[in-house]
Amino acid sequence: MTSELPQGPIASTTALARHLGLSRWTISRVLNGHPEVKPETSRRVREAMIQLGFVPSPVGRALRGGRTGMVGVCFQALGSPIVARKIASLQRTLRGAGFRALFELTDGRPEIELEVVRHFVAMKLDGLVLVGGMTTENEAAILAMLAQHRMSAVLIDPARELALPTVELDREHGIRLAFEHLLELGHTRFALLGIDEDVAYGRARLEGIRKLARSRRLSFDKHLVTLTEKSPGSLDFAYGRRLAERYLTLADRPRAILALNDQVAIGAMTRLQQAGLSVPGDVSLVGFDNLEVAGHVNPRLTTIDQHVDELMTHAVELLTRQTAPAGSEESEPRRVVRPALIVGESTGRAT
Numbered sequence: 001m002t003s004e005l006p007q008g009p010i011a012s013t014t015a016l017a018r019h020l021g022l023s024r025w026t027i028s029r030v031l032n033g034h035p036e037v038k039p040e041t042s043r044r045v046r047e048a049m050i051q052l053g054f055v056p057s058p059v060g061r062a063l064r065g066g067r068t069g070m071v072g073v074c075f076q077a078l079g080s081p082i083v084a085r086k087i088a089s090l091q092r093t094l095r096g097a098g099f100r101a102l103f104e105l106t107d108g109r110p111e112i113e114l115e116v117v118r119h120f121v122a123m124k125l126d127g128l129v130l131v132g133g134m135t136t137e138n139e140a141a142i143l144a145m146l147a148q149h150r151m152s153a154v155l156i157d158p159a160r161e162l163a164l165p166t167v168e169l170d171r172e173h174g175i176r177l178a179f180e181h182l183l184e185l186g187h188t189r190f191a192l193l194g195i196d197e198d199v200a201y202g203r204a205r206l207e208g209i210r211k212l213a214r215s216r217r218l219s220f221d222k223h224l225v226t227l228t229e230k231s232p233g234s235l236d237f238a239y240g241r242r243l244a245e246r247y248l249t250l251a252d253r254p255r256a257i258l259a260l261n262d263q264v265a266i267g268a269m270t271r272l273q274q275a276g277l278s279v280p281g282d283v284s285l286v287g288f289d290n291l292e293v294a295g296h297v298n299p300r301l302t303t304i305d306q307h308v309d310e311l312m313t314h315a316v317e318l319l320t321r322q323t324a325p326a327g328s329e330e331s332e333p334r335r336v337v338r339p340a341l342i343v344g345e346s347t348g349r350a351t
Helices: 013-018 022-031 038-051 058-063 083-097 110-122 136-149 173-185 202-215 237-248 264-276 308-324
Strands: 069-076 100-106 127-131 153-158 166-169 192-193 224-227 256-259 284-286 301-307 334-337 341-342
Touching: 013 022, 013 173, 022 038, 022 256, 058 341, 069 083, 069 110, 083 100, 083 127, 083 308, 100 110, 110 136, 110 166, 127 308, 136 308, 153 308, 166 264, 173 202, 173 256, 173 301, 173 341, 192 264, 224 237, 237 264, 237 334, 308 334
Parallel strands: 069 100, 069 127, 127 153, 153 166, 166 334, 192 224, 192 256, 256 284
Antiparallel strands: 301 341
16 A cells, blocks of 8 residues: 545546655656656656556547557558458557557548548647548548648558658559569460459559550450459459459450459459359459458469568558657668569469
């Protein structure tokens, strides 16, 4: 027992200091881990906090010019397993750096996004992470808000380049790896499932395919067939099955398929197998994302790994450099992560 229990709740550092007969300055130094506080004093304060159930207010600390230890994370959608993996990895990485995360989902709605960012700024958090960047409608307002309040911020995989520290996946490089793999196996005609300029990050994939096709003297119109839907909704297994149905109707079907993601690839592969086609005997197929399910289908899917943990490590490093003491400047405000090809059993030599 450090002392007798108080008559009322301890709701502030001032009340805790009064209860222990210490100065508020001493309590503050203990909470901030100041090395010059005597170990016995630090132990006494922390034991009292546990005994009394006292939790210091991070917002109160921010109002006094201190750090909250909290980071706001704003993301636009949670419809894809790869996004869920990124959110989980980001939380682990932030926790490892000493931060707690507050997550907000905007569903891509500009009015919610702006409200969320305003709320995070008002809470005086230590930083902000925008997964997927921000909507076009709010770019100017959010950039001005962050600059006015000097809030640290990092963008992860934004759709457009903005004047903020950024970490992004080189999707153009990733699709080139998949395309080159099929070319090395002797394939000369290809079907693109769901890879469309109108879907998220589709433009970068198409650009990578076009550049490699030109370098290999392949005609996009002659050697590649694009199968997509306008406003398909979820880019999932069902979408892959629907695109496979269209593939099956082609008079001269390509023997190699590049899919938008693993879900589309697996949905398509299931439908093709039901139609009696062998993968990879009749058709080779490559996904994108390296989801866990890719290793549990038959045949095991060839795919592209996004290096999610590396992406999040870079994001948190960019954030912590901004929240570090003055003088810790970031020399690389934009970091690009290159994905890797994971060769499974769904691709084989052209016959």
